[in-house]
Amino acid sequence: MIDLVPPGAVMVLGALLVPLLRGRVRQAYMLALPVLGFVQVVMLPSTFVWSIQMFGYDLTLVRVDELSRVFAYVFHIAAFLSVLYALHIKDNVQFVSGLIYAGAAISALFVGDLISLFICWELTAIASLFQIWARRTEGAYRAGLRYLIIQVGSGVLLLAGTILHYADTGSLEFQELGLVSTGTALIFLAFGIKAAFPLLHGWLQDAYPEATVTGTVFLSAFTTKLAIYALARGFPGTEILVPIGALMTAFPIFYAVIENDLRRVLAYSLNNQLGFMVVGIGIGTEMSLNGTAAHAFAHVIYKGLLFMSMGAVLYRTGTIKGSELGGLYKSMPWTTTFCIIGAASISAFPLFSGFISKSLILTAAAENHYTLTFLVLLFASAGVFHHSGIKIPYFAFFAHDSGIRCEEAPRNMLIAMGCAAFLCIALGVAPGYLYALLPYPVEYDPYTTSHVVNQLQLLLFSAGAFVFLQKTGLYPPELKSVNLDIDWLYRKALPALVQKVAGGAGRLKGRIQARSLAGIERTVRYVRGHHAPTGALGDPWSIGATALWAALLLVAYLGMAYL
């Protein structure tokens, strides 16, 4: 089968047939696509390479190694769960674009050259846009446009970097690049935008919460993890990634604490989780890169689960604002349970998936003497439990009863959440299966007494802090509000600046125009003063005077002839 199409293409091409199908056949078909793709990846031989010649360049459509494979597995799982979660909707736009998006991201994992990567990179950008626009609101439309500009911009940087890199080295191969030239720096920046580096992160928190209920689930899985994969492939051991990642883990959690839109809280914590993976890439040892891959794997599933649970709340209640929710455990007990499992996983409770993946990165940081980074990661670990682990389930399902009574989530949503929750626990209980898939051999046991006790202390006392802050009234209430973030720069400051500059230019133009007009008017008035019928020169002359002047001129002319 692999001889026919590259991995991912099954979904990209298969998506095109979706609009032709109806009802249960369509549902079964869409669920079958990721399964088929998964089987294809399992069967790929580890040494498989598929190159073609195009325009005189060698393009590598498929190159298989363990790093590609582990990401591909989880992308297929995410695609399957996202489709399952969305199965109740009738909107073909979302299905077709979602499958193309997932397929393009999977293809990107296997391509071996930068041109093919660029094509997949832009295809994910454009296909994913429809997950936002499909919400069909003014806010979603505008957020989608901002998202598109930034995503396509990242692709343009990637292309520019590729061209420079090719001019430098004559190679298009996508392998370890390192920050060594302007070209690779541009590629690094392109990856950094998609990975939501600090100050380049605005699009994530801006756009994801504006997508449809099911669209956010799709979005949460692929774009940023593709960037993490690309960084791990191209820039392992790049020192600057360690502080970048540490910053990424820390600053979003402050926003998450005061954010009211619970899907936006999750977007901030998504950003925070990416930080752990980026640190792992920056350290660049076998253990830390294993940690990054493992954490990405676990993260895609539990983050998807959390977005699914919040999506179910939005779907049933019509709102996702913490200030309007509460007490939903009565109406949505299953959703509540699944959300708590996702929350426990992202918080890295022992026996849940985050525990067995994140600790690889933390241990690698300690063993390589990144002491400050280690402490920042610990702080971020406590913080992520605080806002994702407690705040999300607490304000949606518990807190004060909002009085909202609704139905439990639709059955397909519950099954999708149940599957994700099962995987979260399975990975946590039996980490060996995931460890076996990682790029390097793993000699690590997360379940040592000290690791378990330390982690429980950290988490339980974070919970204690939450209770303490709630009881003393220090905890900030959920308020109807938005908080300024980096996107303020291009949503408010830049337009205001443009307006000011345009206004200034307008005024300047007006002033120049007025001055010139006044000058012209003065000249006209002066000329008219002398030449108008009433002016000295404009008077009709008498014939005598004319003859006299003419005679005088002729005499003068005669005189000049003798000189």
Next chain:
Amino acid sequence: MTEDGKPSSYWLERPGSVGKIIRALIGVCVAVVAADFFYEKHGHYSWENFPGFYALFGFVSCVALVIAATQLRKILKRDEDYYD
């Protein structure tokens, strides 16, 4: 209690339930710190071996996080329709 005076059918809403949860949490917290005295720690850093280090770190960092975020809100908070 519900409005008509009957005890709520939800365990969480009955008086004392929340108190029970908090007492249980305190109990578990005490237990995990006590556990530090019953095994030999091999932390990578010496300060990791200090009994209750992770407990203290978790509590202090969360309180600091929330207080800092609350202060941050004073600068960053805008009306919901700020961007409209």
